[in-house]
Amino acid sequence: MQARLAASDLACRRGERLLFRALSFEAISGSAIHIAGANGIGKSSLIRILAGLLRPFAGTVESDGAMGLVDERLALDQNLSLGKALAFYEKLDGCRDPGRAFDLLQLGPLMDVPVRYLSTGQKKRAALARLLNGNCPIWLLDEPLNGLDAQAVASVETLVAQHCDTGGIAVVASHQAMALPDVRTIDLAEYAA
């Protein structure tokens, strides 16, 4: 898996407020980046800029490799069982080993439960399973640990570490520290406008 993600001189404005400026970084295959900072500083905004969902006020983003985004929105059909909802994307994404995500995220017992009945932590694990099945080299994770219990936090840390080990890139916006080998932390406070 080969990938690259580079941000150059990024600035972000929301409404009338300039949130951050002069932010540059480059992530190559195998890199993990933790975006840290207080509530409202602009972590989610940065993730959305990197994903191409929000236009930066200044600067550019260059990427080489498909991106997968996990944020607070669960892009799974609420009315299907979890198994069927995930299967829809497995076909689209050409996923060859969906069982791996079920096992790693302990989703097996929830396969017949309608997506709308899943708890906060279960929904987060479902979103991560979809990400895993998508096989994208660049992961953009906005608060991936929200709502997860200790066991699930450890599973996500393992997943991200394995992803980077196999040449993927992970950019993680989180209040919580993540136990990731060789993670680089970008503290958005240092770029506050």
Ligand SMILES: Nc1ncnc2c1ncn2[C@@H]1O[C@H](COP(=O)(O)OP(=O)(O)OP(=O)(O)O)[C@@H](O)[C@H]1O
């Ligand atoms: N569409 C919008 N228009 C104007 N301001 C916005 C808009 N969306 C977000 N904001 C503001 O931008 C700021 C940054 O929001 P963002 O969600 O990026 O912060 P965050 O660091 O991810 O926060 P948290 O830790 O609470 O998730 C906040 O003050 C928020 O109110």
